[in-house]
Amino acid sequence: MNDLLALIVEDDEDAGIIFSNALHDAGFDTEIIQTGDEALIRLDNVTPDLVVLDLELPRVPGVEILRRIRANVRLTKTHVIIATAFPDMAMGLEDEADLVLVKPVSFAQLRDLATRLGLA
Numbered sequence: 627m628n629d630l631l632a633l634i635v636e637d638d639e640d641a642g643i644i645f646s647n648a649l650h651d652a653g654f655d656t657e658i659i660q661t662g663d664e665a666l667i668r669l670d671n672v673t674p675d676l677v678v679l680d681l682e683l684p685r686v687p688g689v690e691i692l693r694r695i696r697a698n699v700r701l702t703k704t705h706v707i708i709a710t711a712f713p714d715m716a717m718g719l720e721d722e723a724d725l726v727l728v729k730p731v732s733f734a735q736l737r738d739l740a741t742r743l744g745l746a
Contacts, residue, residue, distance in 0.1 A: 630654045632676040632740070635665040635691060636709070637683050641729070645678050645709070648737040662686025666694065674704055676740060679723075681710045689719065696722055705743050707736070 632654040636642040642658040649656050654676065659665045662683040669677075669691070677695065681688035688708070695701045710716050711729040720726055725739055 630676070631672060631674045632656045632678065633665065633668060633672070633674045634658045634678045635660075635662070635683065635688065636678065636680045637661065638680070641680075641709070641731075644733055645731070645736055648733045649676070649678070649740055651733075652737045652740040654740065660684070662688065662691055665691050669695065669698075669701065673700055676705045676707065676743070678707045678709055678736070681708060681712060681715045689715075692719065692722055707739065709736075 630653055632649045634642050634645045634656055636645060637660045646656040646658055659668055663685040666686060679688045679691060692706055695704055695706060705724045707725045708716055708719060708723045709727045709729055709731050713728050716726045
């Protein structure tokens with residue numbers, strides 16, 4: 627088991643698996659969460675090192691999750707990578723997220739970027 631935890635908040639099952647495998651290669655333990663409300667519940671209980679966040683999620687949008695992460699003192703060291711198919715939605719979030727990636731995001735791209743954040 628690794629010491630680093632990444633939450634993957636992604637409703638597309640295939641993308642979640644690819645992201646999880648890439649982050650495992652970068653040295654993270656991962657959890658895949660498919661809805662926004664489940665992500666908020668999990669964030670109340672863990673302090674992840676990294677969150678890979680889709681913006682288009684069922685029940686609670688990714689933008690709200692990002693803002694709650696940034697407003698929570700306990701999560702100030704949590705890095706957030708936005709992964710979205712809608713670059714227009716990500717505009718204006720660059721200051722709140724550590725990275726913004728436009729889908730499709732490749733296995734190697736996510737692995738290497740997570741490593742470059744200096745976490746792994």
